[in-house]
Amino acid sequence: MTKTAQIQLISLLLMTPALSTASQNPSEWPDNPPWVVMADYPDKASVLDLKEDIDFWKLDEKNKTVLLMVKSHQELNQLKSLGFRLRLSQPQMDKHLKLLHNERSNNIRTIDNFPCYRTVQETYDAMANMASTYPDLVSLVDIGDSWHKETPGGDAGYDMQVVKITNQNLPLNDKPVLYAMGSIHAREYPPAELVTRFAEYLLSQYGQDADVTWLVDYHEIHLLLQGNPDGRTIAQTEPFANQRKNMNENHCLNGNQQGVDMNRNFLFRWNEGTGSSDNDCSQVFRGESAVSEPETEAINEYIKTLFPDDRPDDLVTPAPLTKPGVYLDIHNVAELILFPFGYANGAGQAPNHDQLMTLARRMAYYSNYRPEQSNATLGGADGASDDNAYGTLGVAAYTIELGEGDFYSSCDAFENTIYPDNLPALIYAAKASRMPYVLASGPDVTNLPDTPVQVETGGAFVIAGTATDLQFNSSNGSEPTHNITAVNAYLAMPSWDGTATAVSLSASDGNFNSKTENFNGTVATAGLSEGRYTLWLEATDATGTTGVPSAVFVDVIDPANIGTVSGQVTDALTGAPVAQALLSYAGIQDSTDQQGQYSIQTAATTSDLNISKLGYFSQSLAAVQTTGGLVTNRNIVLQPVCEQSLLADDVDDYANINEAISEGGWSVDPPLGSNDFRVETGDDHSTGSANSFVSTNEAVVTDKSLMTIAMTLPVQAELQFWHKHQFESGNADYDGGVIEISTNAGTDWQDLGSYITQNGYNGTLSGGFDNPLGGRQAFTGSLGVFTEVKVDLAAFANESVMIRWRMGTDNTQGAGDWKIDDVHITAAGVCELSDLIFIDGFNAQP
Structure with missing residues (x-):
């Protein structure tokens, strides 16, 4: 670094607002180096001039901070002489001191405190x-x-x-x-x-x-x-x-x-x-x-x-x-x-x-x-x-x-x-x-079956999935995207093999004319002997570019080796057939018809038979055996769940947020900044054309919440909702959202992050730029499709609670929206016959 550059850096750093005395005072630091410190910088170019000598770990251009290691008293004095104002990075120092204690006290190598990393x-x-x-x-x-x-x-x-x-x-x-x-x-x-x-x-x-x-x-x-x-x-x-x-x-x-x-x-x-x-x-x-x-x-x-x-x-x-x-x-x-x-x-x-x-x-x-x-x-x-x-x-x-x-x-x-x-x-x-x-510029194929497709020799099968040209990260500019124009399947040989034959598949809505398309089609197996084959699927966009393949296995089976498990699914209380129950056996899925009947064909094997349907307790029959050429009969009786629904809101009944407040009991918290939680039409979880709650990641400091009505939770209650979001995120996660619960009518709030059992928080919010949620775990970054979140509320049984979705934003750059839909709070229990009759009205008095 030149003397001129050092003088310039001193001048710039001395203009930086002072940090707290305690955080800057090296006399309060641990006695011995190294120290991990955070330093503010006003000029990136001058900071990079020090890169040859200073151990920079991570540079955050938005916050204008650099995380660095100071390895000696000599280096500390050098930095002080250059005008750096430093404060300890406490999380890293806490980790260091703990590891140092373990090493000295227990004679443990540091890496042994990280069991996931191999020596x-x-x-x-x-x-x-x-x-x-x-x-x-x-x-x-x-x-x-x-x-x-x-x-x-x-x-x-x-x-x-x-x-x-x-x-x-x-x-x-x-x-x-x-x-x-x-x-x-x-x-x-x-x-x-x-x-x-x-x-x-x-x-x-x-x-x-x-x-x-x-x-x-x-x-x-x-x-x-x-x-x-x-x-x-x-x-x-x-x-x-x-x-x-x-x-x-x-x-x-x-x-x-x-x-x-x-x-x-x-x-x-x-x-x-x-x-x-x-x-x-x-x-x-x-x-x-x-x-x-x-x-x-x-x-x-x-x-x-x-x-x-x-x-x-x-x-x-x-x-x-x-x-x-x-x-x-x-x-x-x-x-x-x-x-x-x-x-x-x-x-x-x-x-x-x-x-x-x-x-x-x-x-x-x-x-x-x-x-x-x-x-x-x-x-x-x-x-x-x-x-x-x-x-x-x-x-x-x-x-x-x-x-x-x-x-x-x-x-x-x-x-x-x-x-x-x-x-x-x-x-x-x-x-x-x-x-x-x-x-890389071509579209992707997604949503293919998770298990092999099974088909008789000489037969044909239907394949379905999704082609999309939208799977790019847009945090640093936008990638050009285009409509899907074709999806081709290749069975047994990939497209780059000279002997491969393409099977054209069709758009599920009749036309390939958008950037994401569901597709389906029939693929024949003529000429293939019994065995496992690969089916490659490739999508092409309007520029004529074909993307990377995705594949699924296809098992071609001699009919003599195919076993069948079949039967009827009925309701344990009424004896009525249960339609649309989902069954899974040996990786093959089926659903019951209106008479509760099902039939699954697969290569003869022994496997568990799993049955589920919303509103019923799931059931599993262990080690069901099928034999080639024969039918194994298994009838299933499902116990209905008397689900107590404390909240069931798909947001579709509201024209605007005022109706959600007056008709659904929702409320918005008094905001810091503006509170723009609203109801919007055109993008939701269930239909893609109805309503969801929406709030925008603004470029100003806000602390805004959407809040439920108060309700008393029974034992084993669960919150479920679907959401998608685009929060500002770069070298750090700057804006984001959290879920909180109050047990005293909104006076105090507790974060629910540790109670999330499915699709929880994915980042930590930056502490800079006055974000009210700075330093907290939160939903961050970009989540491009509606995703279900589940929260276990059992710890709050028998308490009157309110739940809120809270967004915190900082004072610089905005991003997209947080969309929330299909909010449910439920508790499950075994149904009693008398309860069912009463609900159906059979014992109603004249």
């Missing part, structure tokens, strides 16, 4: 287990050595080991490749575990999940689970997120940043931009030369064997749109999906920028991370992995920054958010790897 050795053991358990699907590829493995003496080090997953019994030429690696920054726990779980998911679901099966058959997935094993052996024994680099002992051996930053050591634009340092104790030390480290050399040479070089190493020539392959380097904590170019703060767009952004928006649809060019938020990083893969080979390359907390993200965050949100993004990237620059 390096446990990861290598998992790889060995994969290879021995799935020998036809897994090859372990030694692509090189870690620094210690290559360097005589000292620690033994590790092989840089890749898990290659593909069906080796289907040796096709030029299978498309997805390459993903985790934790080349040693202290970032979640990436290595995510990539390991991804490998285990692919292997465990092979033969069970149709999409996973065809991916493993027709593609190759190469996974470097531990990208920096030497460095990770340091990080996993530290009580604080410190060790970032590899273990190269020639650099800063006695400091707290030993080694070389692997993500500044790759070939493309090495030492030709910003964001790296020649100071070997800097966290972003680039090394003495490009690919100087054995780990980066191994990675660089290996990817050359996976992706052909289809563009010159300049800044202007695009890769061909037909270029196959996707490259993922997975990191932690900024909640971003990044793509080239990012070698400098001012690096321009890559020649394939638009195509790279499209695939980023596709992946971000699942994770809700912000898709952006690599230097947009975090600044430049020359010698980075994603720039290198795209810049030297032309492959679609991304850095995925996971989120939730800090580098040692909690296991709760990993299990409930990081893993489930990113798994479908990885699946999508694998699908798109056949031709990512084209396929």
Whole structure:
């Protein structure tokens, strides 16, 4: 950083409003570093000038704050001399102090406080287990050595080991490749575990999940689970997120940043931009030369064997749109999906920028991370992995920054958010790897059957689903979307096979003329012998672009091997037939007719028979056996539920919010700012053309609520409602909504988040910009379809309660709406015959 830049930064930071004395006073901090602190900044460019020397974790452009680690008293004094006003980041410090106590008191390694994250050795053991358990699907590829493995003496080090997953019994030429690696920054726990779980998911679901099966058959997935094993052996024994680099002992051996930053050591634009340092104790030390480290050399040479070089190493020539392959380097904590170019703060767009952004928006649809060019938020990083893969080979390359907390993200965050949100993004990237620059802009196929379709040999079956061109993340600009024009099915052979035959399917409403279409059609099995086949489905939009396939299994069965289970479902009190009861047997679903009759055909087997219908207690008959060519009869008697409905409101009876207040007993709380809760027509859960409650995420500070009438809850009451939302969310979740309950007529309110049993809160609201709900868990981000939420109210039995939906917004940017529909509060009990007669009026007096 130049002296002029330092002076400018001092001036700017001194203009920043003072923080509280207690939060700024280092004398009140823990005695020993490191400290995790939050600093306000008024000028991003000047802050990025410090990136070579200061360990920035996460930069929030809206709040103009940077989360950073202060590693020593010397560094603290340096920052103070530059005018930084710092305050402890208490959540991270609390975690650190707890881990430090555990380590000192119990002699426990830090990583053992995170049971969801495997150590390096446990990861290598998992790889060995994969290879021995799935020998036809897994090859372990030694692509090189870690620094210690290559360097005589000292620690033994590790092989840089890749898990290659593909069906080796289907040796096709030029299978498309997805390459993903985790934790080349040693202290970032979640990436290595995510990539390991991804490998285990692919292997465990092979033969069970149709999409996973065809991916493993027709593609190759190469996974470097531990990208920096030497460095990770340091990080996993530290009580604080410190060790970032590899273990190269020639650099800063006695400091707290030993080694070389692997993500500044790759070939493309090495030492030709910003964001790296020649100071070997800097966290972003680039090394003495490009690919100087054995780990980066191994990675660089290996990817050359996976992706052909289809563009010159300049800044202007695009890769061909037909270029196959996707490259993922997975990191932690900024909640971003990044793509080239990012070698400098001012690096321009890559020649394939638009195509790279499209695939980023596709992946971000699942994770809700912000898709952006690599230097947009975090600044430049020359010698980075994603720039290198795209810049030297032309492959679609991304850095995925996971989120939730800090580098040692909690296991709760990993299990409930990081893993489930990113798994479908990885699946999508694998699908798109056949031709990512084209396929990502085409529509998706969704809502296919969860279980295999079963059909007799020579017969035909009906397939139905949804095609949509709307599954993009729109937090950083909007992707062009188009009407669906066609959906094709391919049975037994995929579309890219020269022998495949397309079966055209039809729009359920008669015409393909919108961006989301339900479809159906009949597919014949003539010529197919008994066995399991894959049915691929692909949708095409008005630009003529076809998207990635989705698949379902089809089981073709000889009639002699088909068994039948059938019978009648009746009401336990009246003996009357129960129509439209849902039955499930061996993965096949059926519903009863008006006479309560059902009949399910499947390959002869033994399975549980499950029966359910709204208003009745569900029932399960265990181990029902079917025999080929025979019928097994099972009659079922269902016990009706006398459901006590305290609130049942689909909002359709109200013309406006005033009618909801006067007729339904709803109310709106006295607002902070405006309270625009209202009734709108045209978008609801049940019909798509009726009413829902709506409130808008405004660009001003508001605290507004929609509130129920008071009601006394019986035992085992439950709240159910459907909602969708688009709250402001970027590097942090700024606006959002919560559910609260009052047991004293609205005087005090308690958050219901911990009582949600289905589709609960998904983020934590930022504490900045005066949001009244700042710092709280909440519904955040974008939820594009109506989704059901269930809340267990049993803890409030026999109390008079009111429930409210509360939105908090800050004072800058707005977003979309929060829509709430079909609100129910119910309690269930076994019906008595006398109650039923009274309700039906049979004992009414003349």
